[in-house]
C-alpha cells in the first residue's frame with residue numbers, strides 16, 4: 001500500500017489484515033481511496049430508492065425515461081452508475097420497478113458483475129476481495145433470490161452460479177454501508193460501497209479508526225479512514241463491521257452469521273466488556289443485592305453459565321438474563337413517550353440491570369432523541385431547564401459508554417458530543433446568548449448530517 005502507514009499481512013485465522021508499519025498519530029489519515037463500486041444497500045426500508053444517487057426518494061418520483069424505475073430527478077437518471085449498468089438491462093428484459101429491498105441488493109450485485117465490461121481494472125481488483133469469510137475453503141452459493149433476479153428476471157444468463165455466489169459473498173463481506181439515519185434536512189442515502197484497501201481492515205469491537213464517505217464532484221465516491229487513537233507500529237488497524245453499541249451476544253452472533261468468524265477481541269473476551277458492565281444483570285440471590293451476574297465464558301455466548309461477581313451464585317444465561325431482558329425489550333417497545341421511557345429507566349437501572357446495561361443505554365438514547373426533537377418547543381423556561389438537565393444527565397451517561405467503545409475522535413461520537421453541548425446550553429435558561437449558542441449547535445448538527453458526519 002504505497003504511501004500508507006500500513007502493510008497487508010496474512011494470518012491463518014483472519015486472512016489478510018492491515019498492520020501499522022510505523023507509529024500513527026491520532027487523527028492521521030490512513031486511507032483515501034475511490035470506491036470500486038457503489039450501489040443501493042438493500043437494507044430493509046419502506047421507501048423508493050433512487051438508483052442514481054441511492055437516496056430515499058422524497059415526494060413524487062421522476063421515472064427514468066429508459067427503464068421506468070423511480071429516481072429523484074432527471075439528473076440522477078443520467079448518472080453513469082445507473083445509465084450504463086442496470087438501466088439498459090432492465091429496459092431489454094422489461095424488469096418492472098419494485099420496492100423490495102432484496103431487489104435493490106440484487107441490483108448492487110448485478111452492477112458488480114457488469115463492472116467487468118465497464119472497467120476491467122476495477123473489476124479485477126474487486127474480484128480479489130474475500131468472499132467466504134472465516135471459512136476460506138467455503139464455496140459461497142448464490143442465494144436463490146439473487147440467482148433468480150439476475151439470471152431469470154434480468155435475463156443475464158452468461159453469469160454462472162459460482163460467479164454469482166462469489167460476488168454475493170464479496171458484497172456481503174466487504175460493503176461499507178452508509179444507511180444514514182433519517183437526517184434533519186436531506187433524504188438519507190442508502191448505499192453500499194466497496195473498496196480494496198479499506199476492506200483489508202479487520203474488525204474490532206473497539207475500533208482504532210473511523211471513516212467517512214466523501215462524494216466527489218463527478219458522482220463518484222471515496223472513503224477517508226483516520227486513526228481515532230494513536231496506533232503503534234505493529235498494531236492491527238481496525239474498523240467496526242457493525243454498530244458496536246450492540247450487546248456482546250448480538251454482536252458475536254451477527255459477526256458469525258454474516259462474516260463467518262467468532263470475534264475474540266479484547267472486549268468480547270472480557271465478561272465486563274472493559275469494565276463497562278454493558279451486559280451485567282443484577283443477581284437476585286445476592287444477600288445485599290450488590291452483585292452482578294456476568295458470563296463465565298463469553299466465547300460460549302448464550303450457552304454460557306453466568307456467575308455473580310459478589311456471592312458466586314451461578315445460573316445459565318438463558319435463565320438469569322434472558323427473561324428479564326426480554327421483558328424490558330417489550331416495555332421499551334410499548335413505551336408511548338419519553339416519560340414512560342424514563343419510568344422504565346428508573347425501574348431497572350441499578351435495580352434489575354447494571355446502569356450501563358445496553359438496554360438502559362438504548363432507553364437513554366431514545367429519550368435523548370425525543371428530547372432533542374421537542375425540548376426547544378417547551379415555552380415555560382423552568383420546565384425547559386429541568387428537561388435540559390435531565391437530557392444532559394442521559395447524554396453524559398451515554399457519552400461515557402460511547403467513549404469506551406468508540407474511543408478518540410470517532411465520527412460516531414460527534415453526535416453524542418453535540419447533544420451534550422446542546423443540553424448544556426439549554427440548562428442556562430434563556431437569553432440572547434443561549435439562543436445564539438443553540439442556533440450554532442443546530443447548524444453544526446444540520447451540516448454534519450448533510451456531510452454524513454453523524455451517520456452511525
Ligand SMILES: C[S@@+](CC[C@H](N)C(=O)[O-])C[C@H]1O[C@@H](n2cnc3c(N)ncnc32)[C@H](O)[C@@H]1O
Pocket residue numbers: 013014015016017129130132133134135173174199200201202203204258259260261262263264265
Ligand atoms: C472485509 S474482510 C477483511 C479482509 C479479509 N481478511 C481478506 O483476507 O480479504 C472480512 C473478513 O476478514 C476476517 N476477519 C476480519 N476481522 C476478523 C477478526 N477480528 N477475527 C477473525 N477474522 C476476522 C473474516 O474472515 C471476515 O469475514
